[in-house]
Amino acid sequence: MTTDHNNMGRTPTLADVAGLAGVSTATVSRCLNSPDQVVERTRKKVEDAVLKLGYAPNFNARALAAKRTNTIGAIIPTMENAIFARGLQSFQEELGRSGVTLLVASSSYSTDLEEEQIRTLVSRGADGILLIGLHRDPKIYEFLKRQNVPVVVAWVFDPNAKVPTVGFDNFSAMKALADRVISMGHRRLSTITASPQGNDRASERLRGIYASMMEAGIPKTELSIVEAEYGIDEGGAALEQLLRQTVRPSVVMCGNDVLAVGAIAKAQELGLSVPNDISVTGFDDIEIAKISSPALTTVHVPHRRMGKEAAKLLINLVNAAKKQNSILIETSLVVRASLSSV
Amino acid sequence: MTTDHNNMGRTPTLADVAGLAGVSTATVSRCLNSPDQVVERTRKKVEDAVLKLGYAPNFNARALAAKRTNTIGAIIPTMENAIFARGLQSFQEELGRSGVTLLVASSSYSTDLEEEQIRTLVSRGADGILLIGLHRDPKIYEFLKRQNVPVVVAWVFDPNAKVPTVGFDNFSAMKALADRVISMGHRRLSTITASPQGNDRASERLRGIYASMMEAGIPKTELSIVEAEYGIDEGGAALEQLLRQTVRPSVVMCGNDVLAVGAIAKAQELGLSVPNDISVTGFDDIEIAKISSPALTTVHVPHRRMGKEAAKLLINLVNAAKKQNSILIETSLVVRASLSSV
DNA sequence: AAAATCAATGTAAGCGCTTACATGGCGATT
DNA sequence: AATCGCCATGTAAGCGCTTACATTGATTTT
Incomplete structure (x- = not known):
């Protein structure tokens, strides 16, 4: 017995497979990665050996040798937010x-945690x-x-960024909603938002509201x-907190649909009618x-399409390695019963 | 110039850091993995070199050499289901x-896909x-x-399984709910469920309903x-499909809260009152x-706790490598307005 | 003062794979 | 029949790290 291909204790390696099949490690590797380079009979022997040993290639060794992982990473703020989960799915x-x-x-x-995850x-x-x-x-x-x-940034659109982006214009989308709200007579506005610090989606949307107010001559x-x-x-x-203030706002614009639904439920619980006493919008x-x-007035975002486009873009970037352009995903206003004229 | 530590083109390696710092690769490795074995002055030199080169260790090489990844994998059916997202978060x-x-x-x-992912x-x-x-x-x-x-299975509890489980008894939980439903006079039952094929949570819950019916003498x-x-x-x-049948059920027991909410909305849209015309339950x-x-009658599952316990169990398994016992997570019935007596 | 001990560092052998290059065998070409 | 070319396979050099073991110099022990 010249070669050792028992599997005592250790998990089987490519060399074990080679030994059992009576071929070289190179041939086994080729069977796994480019089977057409190997003649049928040999391939069969190797496949049998793989099955018999329950062999599974060691990804780390492969990545080290091949300098390619066929893996793409994604870092999202949280899995609990349905929109990220959905975008990520596609x-x-x-x-x-x-x-x-x-x-x-x-x-x-957390930006620190994100940095760590990137590394x-x-x-x-x-x-x-x-x-x-x-x-x-x-x-x-x-x-x-x-x-x-290569990196792709999603959920925002900025053609001037140093990296390609796939997303929508948070500023304009929110401004369009605010324009509508204001055109319906609302003057005492309020918003429930994620902390805008280190979150450009949130801060851009806030900017959008302010811009709309400014155009309408409403003070900040x-x-x-x-x-x-x-x-x-x-x-x-958050809604309760808002209501504790002296002047009750006539509308509360929420950073997302989940916050909005929570605000509606709480308002109703407190005996307020939505939208008669207070209007609510989502995103x-x-x-x-x-x-x-009542059904929610909100901004429609095609998350699935965004995820898909981001994937295509990133794959192009990885394969072609040449610059790619940002992709704009269009949003649209969806007006439903939770928003009424004042 | 004896050592080469320019970073032209290539991403820096541990050897580059060693060269720049004027120490051996072993020392650099120790700085990274067990810094207390290295004297302050040396460590400083190495850290400077790391910073200067923007060095990031190659995980694959490390895993290959150290035979340990400090990584645990999880495969969930879908990220779009909030309960998995939540359990996974904790x-x-x-x-x-x-x-x-x-x-x-x-x-x-998909079981095939799952198998592939496991590999x-x-x-x-x-x-x-x-x-x-x-x-x-x-x-x-x-x-x-x-x-x-080592493997841990979650979302089910079975002390007799070959692998440790962390979860609840889907059969009993659903049976308890069905017992309550039937005790309130319901006889024409219906359920909206995920396909029970290859999904033991769904099939166990179905069994739970049948068991309860049997005890009450209601034919399958x-x-x-x-x-x-x-x-x-x-x-x-699914609710529409249910209503197309000749005899309208008096209650529809849904496999999860999301399906239940959808069923309620559709029922109301069709002019039915919940729970007066039809009761709905979730999970x-x-x-x-x-x-x-109306608020949903459902079964409360402490997903967060389950995720946490599963993590602890798996870590024990990885470190101690000795058998661990399954952990039972208790569920409880939450009766709200969507279920009424018939 | 020589010997023993110890902490800090260096040396070098892999970890399990891929792949450039070498080799050998066989049919086609001349 | 000698030559060429090509295809299937083998040989072996890394990929970037960790770590057992060896080495060194300083400190303590006798």
């Missing part, structure tokens, strides 16, 4: 079509990375460039702002917006 | 406390794996055992079953259950 589906695996990490909206993904040899929102330390972009890892002070985390209960709590247009009672 | 948080990274994949409820995770050197539900080809469990990768035929995917709209469509008790109108 992102993954599109990647799958190209035989690319997705690695997901969530940063809990982790790069360490793991991600061929490309999807990030949400542009706002982060420029050093990170430098690091990524130095490491030669007429907008009350409450920050809230993501969640139905959080939306309700995203997830299913819950339709079945809320 | 799973991840708990892992983080032990310095372990989480790798997530989603199988879209991928093993290939990547996951130190342990979290799976949802017990039902899968025994070969997979064999494979995992052979590869020496009194239960109409409609299968539906996850989603509000899907719940609505999971996510926030939406509370704010639904």
